[in-house]
Amino acid sequence: MSENTGLAPPKSPPIRLTREIVNAGFKQRVNELSGQHMDACYQCGNCSSGCPLAQEMDILPSRVMRLVQLGQSDDIINGGTIWICASCFQCTVRCPKGIDIQAVMDALRQIAMEEGVDHFGPDQISPELAASVPQPGLVGVYRKLAT
Amino acid sequence: MKRIGVFVCHCGINIAETVDVKRVAEEALKMDGVAYAQDYIYMCSEPGQALVREKIKEEKLDAVIIAACSPNLHESTFRTAAEEAGLNPWQCEIANIREQCSWVHSDREKATSKAINIVGTIVQKTRLNESLEPIPVSITKKALVIGGGIAGIQAALDIADSGYKVILVEKESSIGGHMAQLSETFPTLDCSQCILTPKMVAAGKHPNIELMTYSEIEEVSGYVGNFKVRIRRKAAFVDWSKCNGCGLCMEKCPSKVSSVFDRELAKHGAIYVPFPQAVPNKPVIDKDSCIYFKSGKCRLCEKVCEIGAIDFEQEDRFVEEEVGAIITATGFETLPVADLAEYGAGDVPDVIDGLAFERLLSASGPTVGEVRRPSDGTIPKEIVFVQCAGSRDPERYKPYCSKICCMYTTKHALLYKHRVHDGQPYIFYIDIRTGGKGYEEFYHNAEEEEGIIYLRGKVAKIFRDGDKTVVWGTDTLTGRNIEIAADLVVLATAMIPKDSTAELVKKLRIQTGPNGFLSEAHPKLRPVESINSGFYIAGAAQGPKDIPETVAQASAAACKVISLFSRDHLEQDPAIAWVDEDLCGSCRICISVCPYDAREFDEEKGIVIVNEALCEGCGSCVAACACGATQQRNLSDSQIKSMVTASLGGG
Structure with a gap:
C-alpha cells in the first residue's frame, strides 16, 4: 500500500489502451465470477461515499470498478482494498445501477487467490495472533478467503 | 391641470x-x-x-x-x-x-x-x-425564409400550409442543409435522409412555396408588414427551366472537385448537384473549377446536353420581392479542424470531424456506409472520439457547450460498433450531457451494452506514429493518463454560426450575441423573435441545438408569422417624429442622419417630411434639426427640458 500524501502526482505510466486489453480476460472474468456487468457502472461514486472502510483503502471502491472497466488488474490485485472490504453490503444496497459491488469484491479476491497473491493466508496467522484475535474476526477472514 | x-x-x-x-x-x-x-x-x-x-x-x-x-x-x-x-x-x-x-x-x-x-x-x-x-399599416401577407435547412424547410411548410405564400431562399443549389449529410439520427436512429427528403420534396412542390436556391439576400429595406427584398439569383450556367436533371453532363465532366457536401472525402465534376436527392435536382457549374472557364476549351457538358440547357453566358440576376415577415434560419457550421493546433491542425492523417464521419457512415456517402479511414481506406479497429474540440474552452476557442456532440458522438460510436463488430470505440469527454427525451437511456445503452469506453478527460495531443494516430489523454476517474494508438480519430468540433451570418445580419439590421449567433428578443418568453419587429429566428443560427429543438423552433417562428398575417393591419407606434411645416428650412440634415430612410424631401411642399411607416422614433432627426421644425411626439423639446430640470433636482 502506497503512502498517499495527496501532494505528489501519481507515479504511474499512462495506461496504453487497446481493444485486446479492454475486452480480453480481466473484465470478462470479473463479470463471470460476480454475475455482474461491469460496464453498467457509470462512476457516480456512491459506493465509495457510503463505504465505512473507505478511509482505510488505497483504492476507493468506485475506482476499483473503473480500473476493472479498463482491464487494469495489477493495482487492484496487489492492493489492499479488496482485503479491507468488510463485505458489509453498503455499496450493493446503495448502487443506483443495481450492481452487486460486494459480489465484485468477492470475485476480485478470488482472482487474487488464483494468481497466488495471498495477502492474509491462514499459514500467516501465528498461534499467538490467532489467540488474540476475536473469533468472529477470524471467521470473517476465512469466509473472505473461501469465496 | x-x-x-x-x-x-x-x-x-x-x-x-x-x-x-x-x-x-x-x-x-x-x-x-x-x-x-x-x-x-x-x-x-x-x-x-x-x-x-x-x-x-x-x-x-x-x-x-x-x-x-x-x-x-x-x-x-x-x-x-x-x-x-x-x-x-x-x-x-x-x-x-x-x-x-x-x-x-x-x-x-x-x-x-x-x-x-x-x-x-x-x-x-x-x-x-x-x-x-x-398609425394603421398594411401587411404584405407573404413571408421570406432565409436558409433551406431543416429549420427553413419546416417554417416554410408550416406557413405555406396555413395558406400564405412563402419565398424560401437557399445559398446552395439544393435545400436540405446539414441534415441531408447525416447518416442516422439520435436517439431513435432513424435514417436522416428518410425523414428529411420527403419534407424537401414537399417544400419543392408546395403551391405556396417559391424555392429560390443558389440565391442570396442582397438588400432588405422597409419595416414589419412591408419589407422590400432584393435577391441575387446566382448564375448556375445551366438553364434550370430547360434542364431535366438527367445527369449526363455530370458523368462526362472531366474536372475533379472536392465535394463540400462529402466533407472532401469524395470528388465530383465541375458541373454537379451536391447529392443525388437534391431539391431541385438541377446542376450548377463551379466556375473556378470548370475547364472551359479556366482555359476557354472543353464545353463537353454542352455537347452532351441534348436539350441545350447549358448556358455559359448566364449572369447573376436580381429579383425584387415584397414580404411582410422574415425568418432567418441560416444554420451552423463547425469549427475547422485546421483551427485546432493541438489536434494536428488538419495535418495529421486520419483526424476528421463529426460531419465527415457522418458521410463515412452514410449509405449514400463516399464509402457507401463502410467505415474506412481516409489515409489508406482500411477499416479502423481502434477509433477515438474527442468531444469538446473547441467547445467549452473560453481561453482558446468557444466558451459555450455545443450541446449536440455528447449525443451524436455516442451515436457515432454506436453505429461504428454496429458496422465493425471487433472494433473498439473510445470517447474522451469532459461531461456527458444527455438532456432530452430518451437521450440518457440512449447513452446508458451505449455504455453498458455496446462496449464503448468513455474516458473522462480532455485530449491534450494527437500525433502520427507510423500508420497510427496516437492520442494522449487522461482518465480522471482512474487518475491515470491514457495513450491510445488509434486508426482513426473523430473530433466533435464546436458548432459555430455560418460565416455568412455576420454579413446577412447587417443587411437585415438584426442582432447577434457575443458568439455570432442570432439574438432572440427575450431568452425565455420570446425565443423565436428578433428584437426588431417582423424578424423571426429559427434553428442553429440562434444557438447550438439538435433536430427536434430546431423543428420546434421553426414551427414556433412560423406560428408567429401566421399570427402576424392573420391581422387586417398593423398598428405603428405614433410616438414618432413630425415636422412643423412652417419652420422647416429644408436643409435636409435630417435625411442624412435618419438610419431608417424615413425622412424624404417633398418636392411639392418644399420641405422634408416624415414617412410615418418607416420612422422608428429614434429621435436622431429631432436632435439634428437646426430650426426646431422636427419634434418627437410626446418627447417635445419642452418635455425634455422639464425632464432634465427635474432630474437635476429642479422644480
Missing part, C-alpha cells in the same frame, strides 16, 4: 429590497400634478392591474405612471390596462426603477432618492403628453 396617478411596484423583492417603495409613493404624491400614489407587491399581476384600472376611475385620473421594470417588458401590459379603464394608452408612462435603479445599486438610501428622481422626471414628461392614435 392633469390628474396623474403614480403606481410603485415592489417587483417582489427585486425593487423593494433596494428601494423604499412606500417612500417613493409618498414623495410622488407631493409632486405637481400627482393626484394619487400607491405601492403594490406585483403591479403586473391581475390584482395590480385591477388596482390601476379602479383608481383611474375612482380618482378620475387623466394619466398614470407605473414605476416598475423596463418599458420593454410591461409598457404594453399597462397601456392596455389604462385603455381598458378609459384612458388613451399614450397617457400611461413607465418609470424604470428596476433595471436602471434597484438592480444596479446597493445603497438603499441613495437608490430610493434616485427612484424618486426617476419618477419625478417621468411626471414632467407625463404632464405634457398628448393623447395619440396608433
Whole structure:
C-alpha cells in the first residue's frame, strides 16, 4: 500500500489502451465470477461515499470498478482494498445501477487467490495472533478467503 | 391641470429590497400634478392591474405612471390596462426603477432618492403628453425564409400550409442543409435522409412555396408588414427551366472537385448537384473549377446536353420581392479542424470531424456506409472520439457547450460498433450531457451494452506514429493518463454560426450575441423573435441545438408569422417624429442622419417630411434639426427640458 500524501502526482505510466486489453480476460472474468456487468457502472461514486472502510483503502471502491472497466488488474490485485472490504453490503444496497459491488469484491479476491497473491493466508496467522484475535474476526477472514 | 396617478411596484423583492417603495409613493404624491400614489407587491399581476384600472376611475385620473421594470417588458401590459379603464394608452408612462435603479445599486438610501428622481422626471414628461392614435399599416401577407435547412424547410411548410405564400431562399443549389449529410439520427436512429427528403420534396412542390436556391439576400429595406427584398439569383450556367436533371453532363465532366457536401472525402465534376436527392435536382457549374472557364476549351457538358440547357453566358440576376415577415434560419457550421493546433491542425492523417464521419457512415456517402479511414481506406479497429474540440474552452476557442456532440458522438460510436463488430470505440469527454427525451437511456445503452469506453478527460495531443494516430489523454476517474494508438480519430468540433451570418445580419439590421449567433428578443418568453419587429429566428443560427429543438423552433417562428398575417393591419407606434411645416428650412440634415430612410424631401411642399411607416422614433432627426421644425411626439423639446430640470433636482 502506497503512502498517499495527496501532494505528489501519481507515479504511474499512462495506461496504453487497446481493444485486446479492454475486452480480453480481466473484465470478462470479473463479470463471470460476480454475475455482474461491469460496464453498467457509470462512476457516480456512491459506493465509495457510503463505504465505512473507505478511509482505510488505497483504492476507493468506485475506482476499483473503473480500473476493472479498463482491464487494469495489477493495482487492484496487489492492493489492499479488496482485503479491507468488510463485505458489509453498503455499496450493493446503495448502487443506483443495481450492481452487486460486494459480489465484485468477492470475485476480485478470488482472482487474487488464483494468481497466488495471498495477502492474509491462514499459514500467516501465528498461534499467538490467532489467540488474540476475536473469533468472529477470524471467521470473517476465512469466509473472505473461501469465496 | 392633469390628474396623474403614480403606481410603485415592489417587483417582489427585486425593487423593494433596494428601494423604499412606500417612500417613493409618498414623495410622488407631493409632486405637481400627482393626484394619487400607491405601492403594490406585483403591479403586473391581475390584482395590480385591477388596482390601476379602479383608481383611474375612482380618482378620475387623466394619466398614470407605473414605476416598475423596463418599458420593454410591461409598457404594453399597462397601456392596455389604462385603455381598458378609459384612458388613451399614450397617457400611461413607465418609470424604470428596476433595471436602471434597484438592480444596479446597493445603497438603499441613495437608490430610493434616485427612484424618486426617476419618477419625478417621468411626471414632467407625463404632464405634457398628448393623447395619440396608433398609425394603421398594411401587411404584405407573404413571408421570406432565409436558409433551406431543416429549420427553413419546416417554417416554410408550416406557413405555406396555413395558406400564405412563402419565398424560401437557399445559398446552395439544393435545400436540405446539414441534415441531408447525416447518416442516422439520435436517439431513435432513424435514417436522416428518410425523414428529411420527403419534407424537401414537399417544400419543392408546395403551391405556396417559391424555392429560390443558389440565391442570396442582397438588400432588405422597409419595416414589419412591408419589407422590400432584393435577391441575387446566382448564375448556375445551366438553364434550370430547360434542364431535366438527367445527369449526363455530370458523368462526362472531366474536372475533379472536392465535394463540400462529402466533407472532401469524395470528388465530383465541375458541373454537379451536391447529392443525388437534391431539391431541385438541377446542376450548377463551379466556375473556378470548370475547364472551359479556366482555359476557354472543353464545353463537353454542352455537347452532351441534348436539350441545350447549358448556358455559359448566364449572369447573376436580381429579383425584387415584397414580404411582410422574415425568418432567418441560416444554420451552423463547425469549427475547422485546421483551427485546432493541438489536434494536428488538419495535418495529421486520419483526424476528421463529426460531419465527415457522418458521410463515412452514410449509405449514400463516399464509402457507401463502410467505415474506412481516409489515409489508406482500411477499416479502423481502434477509433477515438474527442468531444469538446473547441467547445467549452473560453481561453482558446468557444466558451459555450455545443450541446449536440455528447449525443451524436455516442451515436457515432454506436453505429461504428454496429458496422465493425471487433472494433473498439473510445470517447474522451469532459461531461456527458444527455438532456432530452430518451437521450440518457440512449447513452446508458451505449455504455453498458455496446462496449464503448468513455474516458473522462480532455485530449491534450494527437500525433502520427507510423500508420497510427496516437492520442494522449487522461482518465480522471482512474487518475491515470491514457495513450491510445488509434486508426482513426473523430473530433466533435464546436458548432459555430455560418460565416455568412455576420454579413446577412447587417443587411437585415438584426442582432447577434457575443458568439455570432442570432439574438432572440427575450431568452425565455420570446425565443423565436428578433428584437426588431417582423424578424423571426429559427434553428442553429440562434444557438447550438439538435433536430427536434430546431423543428420546434421553426414551427414556433412560423406560428408567429401566421399570427402576424392573420391581422387586417398593423398598428405603428405614433410616438414618432413630425415636422412643423412652417419652420422647416429644408436643409435636409435630417435625411442624412435618419438610419431608417424615413425622412424624404417633398418636392411639392418644399420641405422634408416624415414617412410615418418607416420612422422608428429614434429621435436622431429631432436632435439634428437646426430650426426646431422636427419634434418627437410626446418627447417635445419642452418635455425634455422639464425632464432634465427635474432630474437635476429642479422644480
